[in-house]
Amino acid sequence: MPDAPTDTARLDAAEDPLADLSRGVASVLPLLYVAWADGLLTPSEIAATRDRLAGLDWMTEADLAQVSAWMDPAAPPSATTYFGWIRAIRRAAHHIPDVSQKSLADLGADLATLTGRGDGAGLPEEARLALSEVEALLGVVGEEAVRDLIAARPEADDALPRRAFDVDAMQALLDGRHAEIKNRVRRLLSDPAFAYPDPSVSNADYRDTVLRWTQLLADQGLGALAYPEWAGGEGDIAKFVAAFETIATHDLSLVVKYGVQFGLWGGSINALGSDAQRRELLPQIGTLALPGAFAMTERGHGSNVRELETTATFDRDTDEWVIQTPTEHDHKEWIGNAAAHGQMATVFAQLEVDGQGYGVHAFVVPIRTPDGDPAPGVRIGDSGHKMGLNGVDNGRLWFDAVRIPRTNLLSRYAQVSEDGTYTSPIPSAGKRFFVMLGTLVGGRIAVGTASNSAAKAGLTVAVRYGARRRQFGPAGGQEVVILDYLSHQRRLIPRIATSYGLTFALNRVAEDFSALEPGGDTREIEARASALKTMASWHATSTLQEAREACGGEGFRWSARIAHRKADSDIFTTFEGDNTVLQLQVAKGLLAGYRQEFSDMNAWGLVRYLRDKADVRLGEINPLARRNTTEAHLMDPAWHRELLERRERTLLVQVAARLKRRIDKGCDSFDAFVEVQDHLLTLARAHAERLVLEDFQAAAEAGADDQRKTLLGLLCALYALERIEDDRGWFLEQNLIDAPVAKAVRTQVNALLHRLRPVAVELVDAFGIPDELLGSEIGSGRLPLDP
Template sequence: MTATPEVSASVDPNVLTAVLDGKWAGVRRAIRAEMADTRFRDACDLDVEQHRAQVLDQLHELARSGRPRLGFSPEYGGGGDIGGSLTSFEMLAFGDLSLMVKAGVQWGLFGGAVQLLGTAEHHERYLRPIMDLELPGCFAMTETGHGSDVQHLRTTATYDPGTQEFVINTPDQAARKDYIGNAARDGRMAVVFAQLITEGGSRGVHAFLVPIRDERGRPCAGVRISDCGRKAGLNGVDNGRLVFDEVRVPRTALLNQYGDVAPDGTYSSPIDSDNRRFFTMLGTLIRGRVSVAGSAGSATKRALAIAVRYGETRRQFWHPDGHEVAILDYLAHQRCLLPALATSYALHFAQEELVDALDELQSGGSYDEHRQRELESRAAGIKAVATWHATSTIQAAREACGGAGYLAENLLPVLKADTDVFTTFEGDNTVLLQLVAKGLLTSYRDHFEDLGTMATARFVAEQFVGAVIERTAARKVIERLVDAAPGRDDEDALFDRGWQLKLFEDREEHLLDGVARRLRRAASDDTDPFRVFNDAQDHVLHAARAHIDRVVLEAFVAGIDRCGDAGARALLERVCDLYVMANVEADRAWFLEHGRLSASRAKAVVAAVNDLCQELRPQARTLVDAFAIPEQFLAAPMLSEEP
C-alpha cells in the first residue's frame, strides 16, 4: 500500500470545526451562540399541545432574532444571503427538529414560494409580515391521492372573468390537501397548488395565495380544516388537512412570475410549454429539499456524538489484564459507528458544495435553465442519500447505546422518530433517485448518438422531473489525482486517492451505460414503455446511487484540499479512506461480479475497514467534537452517570 499521512493523536477539534464550518462560518458561530442561550427544555416529555405551543414560542423568538430574513431580498428587508439562510436551517436541526420543520414551512416553503413564484405586488404586500411571523402560512402542495406526482394534482382554480376571481375547489377526497405543516393550528394563509383553468382549458399547476383563517383563528368561509393528529415524531408541527369548497380569491392571488391571467381570462406566460413551465416553477423551490438534507445531516451528527461519547464511557466485560473494556474499544462497536461517522463527514462536504452552488445560482440575477436542472437533480440525490443515512445511522447509534439508548430522556429515540419521515417528505427518496437517473439518461442520450430517441427515455422524461447531469466543474486536484492513479491491479492502489476516484467513476459509468443499453434494447419493439422502465428499475436506481456516491467523494476530496492544517488534513484523509472502503465493502458484490475487484482485493477491502476503524478509534471523540454541537443538545443523562 502507498504511504499514508500519519495521524497525530492531538488534533485540535476546533481546527476541524473551522474546516467544516466553511464559507458560512460566521452564520454557524452566531447560531451556536444563540442556541446556547435557549430557554426551552427538550420536548421528549411534552404532550402534543404543549409541544406545539413551545415550538410556536420558539418560532416567534427566531423571528425577533432577524435570522429568518437572511434568505429574502434586501429590497424588502431581507439579508440577500441564500446560503446563510440554508445554513441556518441546517444548524437549527441540532435542536428540536419540530422547530426546524416549522421554520422551514414558514420561511422556506411559504415565504420562499411567495418570493420565487410571486411578483412585486406580492413581495411588497406579504414578504415583511411573513418574515416577521405576522402572517403564519402553509405550503399546500401534497394531496391525499397525489404526493410525488405534483403535475397531476386535482385541486382546481377556475377563473371567473365576471368577478375577476379564481374559484379554488377540492373536487374529491383524493384532492384533499394532506399533511400540510402549520395548517392544523397556526396558519392563516396557504400557498395552494392547483390546476389553473381559464377559457375552458387547463394550463397546468400554478400557485395561489388562499386565506384559510381569519385574524381570530376561525376557518375562512368554504375552508375545512382538520388535524392530522399525533404522528410518530415531529409533534411540535401542526400538520393538517385542507379542503376547499368553491373558495373565491381575487385574480391577484395567483403567484404570477411564470404565468398570468388577464382580467378577461386570457392566459400568458414567458414560457410557452406547459410542461417546461411546470418544471421551471417547481425547480425554483428546491431550497426545502436542500434544507432537509442538511437537517438530516445535523440530526445524524448529534446521534453520533451521543453514541461515541457513550461508547467511550460505558464499560462492559473484562480484559485479561484486569480492566473493564470501554465498548468503543471493541471492533464490532467501531464498525457500527465509525464508517457512519466517515459518511457523515463526506455528506457534510457534499452538502456544503450544494448550498454554495444554489446560493450562486439563485443570487446571480439571471436564470440558467441548464444549471438549474443539474442542481435540482443534485439536490434530489443528496437529499435521498443523506436521509437514508440518517435513518440507518440513528438506529445504529440507538443500538450502540443499548437499553439506555431506548430511553426518551437520552434523546436518540426522539431523533429516530423525528427523522424517520425525512426519507419520504420533500420528495420520496426512491422517486428522487429516479429523477437523478432520468438526468443521467438524458445526458447519456445527448452525448451518445446511438442511444437515439428510445421510447423508454421519452417515457422517463415524461414521468419524472428532470435535470441534465454533467460532470462537476473540473477541479484540478481531482484531475491530478485521477491522472496519477495506479493501475487497477497495482498492489499499492487501495489507499491511492486517484485510484479510489477512478473506481467510483468507473462504477457509475458502467452502470449508466448498462442501463441505457438495456432500456434501448427493450424499447426497440412495441413493448409497453412502462413495463420497460419498470423491469429495469433496480438497475436505474443503482446507477443513480453510484452517481451520488461519486459526487460525494469528489466533494470530500475537494474539502480536504482546502484544509491548511497538516494534522487535521491527515486525519481527514484517513476518514475519507474509511468512507471509500466502507462504500466499496457494502457494494463489493457488484465490484466482484464485474471484475473491478479480485477476490483477494475484496478481502483486503474488508481488512482495510477493520484497520481504519482501529486507527481512528482514538480520534472518534475529536471527530464528533468537531461538529461543535451546543452542549445542551448533548445532555443525555446516560452520559453524566458514573461508569
C-alpha cells in the same frame, strides 16, 4: 514446584476465610468455581473429576462427599455458597505471592496450605498432579481464570480523552462560509428559553412551544435570511440553509416549523411572486406576523405534482379565481402550519381559463380569518398524533368554491389579465413547470442537511458514550472501553466519515443553488440535491438506529435523545420527495444527460436517445491495478475515484442497454422503465456516492493545514473503501478488482478504524453541537458517565 505461601504457614483463625474447610476441600475450591462459572457441569466432567479425586489419601471420605454434593447438577451450589467461595479465595489470595501467575491447580494447593484445618504442610506431588489433570479436563486457561477470579480491576477513568487535534479548526472547516451564522444559532438555541419540554407534554402545548421558539428565531432575524434586504433579510439562501442545518441539531419539530414558515411558505412567495406580491407579503412572513402554509401535497397525489386535482378556475365576471377540491379525497394532506397556526397558504392547483388548462400554478389563499376561524369555504382537519414531529401542526385542507382575487396568482412566471388572457415569459410548459417547483430544490437541500445533522447528533451521543462505557476485558485487567472493540468501531466510525463527506457535498450544492439566477435552469442542481437528499436521509435513519443499539439500553431512554430524533427524522425519507421516487428521477436525469432538449421528454423519447448510448464501451481497467494490494494503492484517492466513477458509468450503460433490448422487442416504453427500476435505483445510489466522494476529496485536498488534510484524507479513504467493500460483489462480478484486493480492502478498512479510533471523540466534537442542543444525559461532552 511453585512457591507456597511465604508470609505464614497458616492464617490466624480470626482472619482465615477458609477456617471451616478441610485441606482437601480447599484445594479443589478454584476448580469448583470454574466448573460452575457458566452454570453447567456436564456428566462427563462430573464422573471424570470424581474418579480422579477418589482414592487419593489426602482426600477424606468427608471431603469427597462434600465435593460430590457440590458437583450434583440436580442440586447445584446456591448463589450464597458460590459467591462465598469467591470471597474466601480472594481474601486468601492476598497471602499468596505472585498469585496472578498461578494455575488453578497451584492456587488450590496454596489454599490447602493456608486453610485453618490443615497443618501448614504442602500438598504431595500426587495431589498437585491430580488437580492439574482436573484443570485440563475442564478445558480452561488456568492462569486467565485465576486472574479473573482474584485480581482487582484497575480504577477506570470515565473522563473523555484530551483533544488530540484542533477541534475548533476542524469545526470551522465543516461550517464553511457560514460559520458565523451557525455559531450564532448555536448560542441562541443554548439559551434556557429553548430548553426541551417534558416528554409527557401534550401535542397542543408542544405545538405552542414550537411556535414560541419559531417567533424567537424570527425576532433574531433568522426567518428572513433568504429574503431581500428590504424584507429584513440578506438575500442568501445558503445562509438560510446553514441556519436550518444548525437548528436541526436541536428539536426537529422546530426545524420543520422553521422550514415550513420561512422556507416553503415564504420561499414560494419569494421565488414565484411578483415584485408587488413579494413586497406586500415577505416582511410579514419573515417576522412571523403572517404565518402560512405550503399546500401542494394531496391525498392522492404527493410525488406526481403534475396530476394534482385541486382546481383554480378563472371567473371573468368577478375577476376572481375559484379554488375547488373536486372530491372529498382530493384534499390537501400533511400541510405544515395548517392545523393550528397558519393564516394563508400557497395552494398549488390546476389553472383553468374558459375550459383551457394551463397546468399547475401557485395561488395565495387565506385559510383562516383574523379571529382564527376557517376562512369561508375552507375546511381544516388535523392530521393528529404522529410517529414524530408532534410539535408541527400538520393538517388537511378542503376548498369549496373559495374565491380569491385574480391578483392572488403568484405571477412572476405566469399572468392572467382581466380578460382572461394567459401569458408567461417562459413559453415551454415543461420548463415553466420545473421553475414553478424550484422552491422544492431548496427544500430538498435543507432536508438533506437536517438529515445529516440528526445523524451527527446520534453519532455524537453514541461515540461519547462508547468512549466511556466499559465492558469485558482480559482476565484480571481493566474492562475495555467499548469503542476500542473493532465491532463497535465498525458500527460508528465509517458513519462519521459519511457525515463528513455529506457535509462538504451539501455545503457545495447549497452554495451553487444560492448563486443561481432567478428563473435559471435548476435541473442539474435539482438532480444533485435529490441524490444527496436521499442519501442523507437514509443515512440518518440507519445511523440513528445504529447509534441507539450502540448505546444499549441507555440509548433506549428518552433522556438519551436518540429515540426522539429517530422518530422525528424518519419522515425525512418521505417528505420533500419520496426517496425511491427521487432516485428514479435522478436516474432518468442521468440517462438523459441533463440535456436541455430532454426537459419534456417522455419515456419513449428518452429510450430513443439511449439507442446510441447503449453501444458505449468502457476502456479496460489496468490489470495491475485490479490486483494491487499494497497500502499505497489502496489509499490512493485516484483509485477510489476511478472505481466509483467506473461503477456509475457501467451501471448507466448497462441500464441503457436493458431498456434498448426491451424496446427493440416491442415492449411499451413505460413498462420497460418499470422492468428496470431496480437497476435505476442502483445507478442513482452509485451516483450519489460518487458525488459525495468528489466533494470529500476536494475538501480533503483543501484542508487548510497538514493536520486537517491528514485527518480528512483518512476519513475520505475510509468513506471510499467502505463503499467498495459494501459493493465488493459487484466490483468482483465486473472484474474491476480481484479477490485478494477485496480481502485487502477489508483489512485496510480495519487499519483505518484503528488509526482513527484515538480521535473519534474529537471528530464528533467537531460537529459543534452544544450539550444544550444535544440534550442527552449519556452524550454530554462535559460530564463523566455515572458509575
